[in-house]
Structure formats: C-alpha cells, structure tokens
Amino acid sequence: SQKIEQNSEALNIQEGKTATLTCNYTNYSPAYLQWYRQDPGRGPVFLLLIRENEKEKRKERLKVTFDTTLKQSLFHITASQPADSATYLCALEYSGGYNKLIFGAGTRLAVHP
Amino acid sequence: NAGVTQTPKFRILKIGQSMTLQCAQDMNHNYMYWYRQDPGMGLKLIYYSVGAGITDKGEVPNGYNVSRSTTEDFPLRLELAAPSQTSVYFCASSGSEVDTQYFGPGTRLTVL
Numbered sequence: 001s002q003k004i005e006q007n008s009e010a011l012n013i014q015e016g017k018t019a020t021l022t023c024n025y026t027n028y029s030p031a032y033l034q035w036y037r038q039d040p041g042r043g044p045v046f047l048l049l050i051r052e053n054e055k056e057k058r059k060e061r062l063k064v065t066f067d068t069t070l071k072q073s074l075f076h077i078t079a080s081q082p083a084d085s086a087t088y089l090c091a092l093e094y095s096g097g098y099n100k101l102i103f104g105a106g107t108r109l110a111v112h113p
Numbered sequence: 114n115a116g117v118t119q120t121p122k123f124r125i126l127k128i129g130q131s132m133t134l135q136c137a138q139d140m141n142h143n144y145m146y147w148y149r150q151d152p153g154m155g156l157k158l159i160y161y162s163v164g165a166g167i168t169d170k171g172e173v174p175n176g177y178n179v180s181r182s183t184t185e186d187f188p189l190r191l192e193l194a195a196p197s198q199t200s201v202y203f204c205a206s207s208g209s210e211v212d213t214q215y216f217g218p219g220t221r222l223t224v225l
Contacts, residue, residue, distance in 0.1 A: 031211070043203050043205075044156070046213040099211060100158060102158070103157075104155050105155045
C-alpha cells in the first residue's frame with residue numbers, strides 16, 4: 001500500500017532562517033503532490049501544488065521540490081517568521097484521478113523570535 | 114463566499130446512536146470529499162463525490178454513508194456510532210481533478 005512519511009518530530013528554528021520540511025513516499029508514483037498548512041483547531045489550507053514533470057515550484061517565500069527518483073519532496077520557507085508556526089501536511093494524488101489525496105501526518109514547525 | 118461550511122462544530126454521541134454531519138460549499142465545485150483526522154495521523158479519505166448523484170468509497174468507508182443530491186451539499190451519515198469513530202471530520206471541495214482542495218473548519222466528534 002502507499003506510504004507517505006513526514007518528520008514526526010517538531011522542527012524548531014530561529015526567525016529569519018530557512019525551514020526545510022521533508023516528505024518521503026513509497027509504493028506509488030503520484031502525478032502531483034500538494035502541501036497544506038494546518039493551524040490548531042482549523043482545516044488545512046492549500047499552499048502549493050507540484051506536478052511530476054516539475055522539479056521546483058515557488059510562491060513568495062515558499063519553495064517546493066519534487067524528486068520522483070528519490071520519491072521525495074522538500075518544502076522550504078525562507079526568511080521564516082513566528083507567524084509561519086503551524087503544522088505542514090504533504091499530500092499525494094493517488095488512485096488515478098478525481099483529485100483523491102493521501103496525506104502525511106504532518107510536521108509541526110515552530111519559529112522562535 | 115462562505116467557502117466550505119460544516120455543522121456542527123462539536124458533538125458527543127453515545128455508542129449506537131446515529132447522526133449526520135453537514136457539509137455545504139458555495140463555489141459550485143463538482144468534487145467533494147470527507148476526511149477524518151486522528152491525533153498524530155494523516156487525514157484519511159472516507160468518501161468522495163464527483164458530482165450530484167455520484168459518490169464512491171475512499172480509504173476508510175466502513176461505518177459511514179454519504180449522499181449527494183445537489184452540487185452544494187454533501188452530508189456524511191454515521192450509523193451505530195462506535196468509539197473508533199471518535200475523530201475530527203473535515204469536508205473539502207475542489208473545482209477540478211488537479212486542483213486545490215478547500216477545507217471546512219471541521220467537526221470534532223466524540224463517541225462515548
């Protein structure tokens with residue numbers, strides 16, 4: 001079965017530094033991958049989508065890479081701010097259509113002033 | 114636009130009771146989804162719909178039922194609630210096959 005793994009331990013970084021979050025997957029070749037942000041007690045909010053034929057995608061201070069050989073995506077937040085503190089979820093498209101997603105458990109990011 | 118709305122926000126059920134979780138979207142999206150999120154786990158797809166009258170099972174459908182009579186509404190029915198159904202339930206919608214999913218605020222359900 002498909003498996004998707006994100007760092008279960010929280011990532012603590014200093015304000016202004018770059019945060020890098022990892023998403024690894026096995027037993028599947030997704031056509032695209034998405035990253036979401038989730039704050040406590042709220043629903044996930046979409047951040048970025050990257051397709052299998054794209055190596056890198058950027059949006060403001062966010063950057064996502066997608067390596068289909070390594071079966072890995074990296075999510076970067078540059079010049080991080082305390083307001084970036086949240087849980088970040090990686091999600092893969094699965095089962096060939098209808099935008100069905102399988103989600104990782106998420107990595108909690110804490111940015112300290 | 115209100116986006117995706119869910120009711121209720123919180124609910125406590127006794128074992129064996131039934132209830133319906135409501136979900137509505139005002140973005141005219143064809144695709145709608147129900148997920149559950151357990152502590153420390155990823156969201157798991159329960160059911161999904163690709164349009165009015167069309168629904169299908171996701172990863173974890175047992176113990177749940179859905180219907181989609183309109184584009185806007187996608188209710189999730191729990192029959193004979195069990196403690197294993199204690200979770201946070203999220204509804205989401207999407208405008209196309211490769212697209213953002215917009216999530217509702219969630220319903221926190223406890224079954225005692």
